[in-house]
Amino acid sequence: MPEPATEEGNRILSLWQGSWLAALIVGVLVWGLLIWAIVAYRRKEGDGMPEQTRYNVPLEILYTVAPLLMILALFYFTQRDQTILTKVDDSSSHSVNVVGWRWSWAFNYEEEGVYDVGTPGEPPVLWLPVDEKVTFELTSPDVIHSFWIPAFLMKMDVVPGRNNKFAVTPNTEGVFMGKCAELCGVDHSRMLFDVKVVTRAEFDAHIADLKERGQIGKLDSGRSEVAGVS
Known part of the structure; x- marks a missing residue:
């Protein structure tokens, strides 16, 4: 992003940087868990058929609620800043x-x-x-x-x-x-x-x-x- 040339630009830049930071944290977490699962639970010599599970309620609740909370947080900050930035009043010169x-x-x-x-x-x-x-x-x-x-x-x-x-x-x-x-x-x-x-x-x-x-x-x-x- 370019250096803001307006007073309002810093708010937009903060929203942009915050969104990227949140995406980076989620990405690191997801990739970390993925790599851990691949390494820790890889098939080894002599392993039989792994136990088959149909569902895991706590885990399914977690990966349903967590993304929902993240989306709601991003929506809140985006809507807050958009409302402020698009407000037009009589204060303009x-x-x-x-x-x-x-x-x-x-x-x-x-x-x-x-x-x-x-x-x-x-x-x-x-x-x-x-x-x-x-x-x-x-x-x-x-x-x-x-x-x-x-x-x-x-x-x-x-x-x-x-x-x-x-x-x-x-x-x-x-x-x-x-x-x-x-x-x-x-x-x-x-x-x-x-x-x-x-x-x-x-x-x-x-x-x-x-x-x-x-x-x-x-x-x-x-x-x-x-x-x-x-």
Whole structure:
């Protein structure tokens, strides 16, 4: 897993590492018991037919209850963290409407009233101010896509007819890669974008630049809307 670049990322990383640790412990236990049984109860010269047993109630209860408890524990921690991570409230400093379309992305900066849009050949750049919570609203005019920023440790589907949302607080300045994580057609592999986490002053300067270029308003259907194609 990459080093988290958001405040929320540490929770996801802890869940991931905890799940792997639990799997490792179970794996070592199972393989240890398996090897022990193979070695300790291997057939030796002179051994007759081993005693045939039909069932062992305590053992069967153990290997039924133990996996059930492990699954319930994993479900609890996953559901707990998922509820926290997908909760969207009014505490965000600003919001970005992300439009996934074949085969690129458009970013509508809601409060600022400007947008940016890319193409498969010219991936767009999503600008975010550091240490400020942002809410992403994900929409699509065509097929299912998936908005994924690996360094944020967050991914969510972009589904036509639905407004999926999540919020994060970027806490590390830098440029991070983003991509579509849902196979969506012939140019799926070219649905790339960059995320640039900068200071508030740099973010404001970029917004002013978008306004100067006339990229004012909101795009609902991607590049075709810029070109005047319905």
